[in-house]
Amino acid sequence: MNQSTAAIPPAPQTVRFVLARTSHPGNIGAAARAIRTMGFWRLVLVSPQRYPDPQVEAMAAGADDVLAHLVQAPSVTEAVADCTRVYGLSARRRGVNLPELDPRTAMAEIVPLLRQDREVALLFGNERSGLDNDELSVCQAMVRIPSAEDFSSLNLAQAVQVMAWELRMATLDRIPAAPPDHDAPPATADQMERFFEHLFATLHAIDFHKGRSAETIELRLRRLFHRALPDARELRILHGVLADAERMAKLASDTPKR
Numbered sequence: 393m394n395q396s397t398a399a400i401p402p403a404p405q406t407v408r409f410v411l412a413r414t415s416h417p418g419n420i421g422a423a424a425r426a427i428r429t430m431g432f433w434r435l436v437l438v439s440p441q442r443y444p445d446p447q448v449e450a451m452a453a454g455a456d457d458v459l460a461h462l463v464q465a466p467s468v469t470e471a472v473a474d475c476t477r478v479y480g481l482s483a484r485r486r487g488v489n490l491p492e493l494d495p496r497t498a499m500a501e502i503v504p505l506l507r508q509d510r511e512v513a514l515l516f517g518n519e520r521s522g523l524d525n526d527e528l529s530v531c532q533a534m535v536r537i538p539s540a541e542d543f544s545s546l547n548l549a550q551a552v553q554v555m556a557w558e559l560r561m562a563t564l565d566r567i568p569a570a571p572p573d574h575d576a577p578p579a580t581a582d583q584m585e586r587f588f589e590h591l592f593a594t595l596h597a598i599d600f601h602k603g604r605s606a607e608t609i610e611l612r613l614r615r616l617f618h619r620a621l622p623d624a625r626e627l628r629i630l631h632g633v634l635a636d637a638e639r640m641a642k643l644a645s646d647t648p649k650r
């Protein structure tokens with residue numbers, strides 16, 4: 393085995409690999425090795441079932457620098473709060489209203505974002521159950537490795553390897569840099585969440601749902617706004633619109649009915 397112990401290149405890398413609720417510590421080590429072999433190093437763990445554990449180092453096989461930089465986050469929301477885009481990896485077609493991409497198509501979006509130093513997360517689910525609904529709700533798109541229909545689930549670390557490989561191939565200068573189409577920075581996941589909270593609260597304030605369930609419409613609105621990739625300035629305008637709608641709703645409800 394000839395694993396280099398040289399320090400990770402100092403170049404800032406704006407892609408992170410996030411593993412949610414990992415069951416097997418060996419997979420954490422194998423994922424560290426997988427991303428290290430492709431020149432990446434940012435691994436984030438959310439609520440691993442067993443960590444630290446000797447199997448992590450055993451399976452990392454010398455990718456110690458990745459382990460040294462490993463970050464733990466208390467929730468997926470916090471793990472991706474500063475990200476412009478979050479891609480959820482899933483073996484199954486999920487009944488969610490999100491675009492579903494194959495890895496290569498995803499890279500055509502991701503690489504231009506990385507070239508603009510935008511933070512991007514690739515989010516992987518638990519070995520048995522995959523991504524849960526809360527984890528899916530922070531994603532703007534799903535990525536499915538087009539595996540065999542009747543045996544579609546890869547080992548977690550192998551799914552990480554496929555994505556790291558695709559990212560490496562795509563960054564070896566095959567995808568032209570896209571010109572930036574925003575004059576303000578795209579909103580982060582955290583800013584998007586605060587916008588959704590405001591939007592959904594306003595819909596209640598104006599009695600938009602009229603007793604019907606809000607869930608489906610909220611999912612569709614999330615999809616719409618994620619697709620639009622609003623920047624921070626555009627979100628400020630939308631917050632302003634919502635604040636005015638809330639003010640008018642309050643005025644209307646305060647006005648005595650005749």
Ligand code: SAH
Nearest residue numbers: 481482483516517519522536537545546551
């Ligand atoms: N039964 C689970 C499989 C989990 S495998 C499910 O149906 O989702 C653990 C993780 O590896 C998944 O959550 C996903 O992030 C990744 N993964 C495995 N196979 C994949 C595939 N074909 N495409 C995309 N991601 C995959």
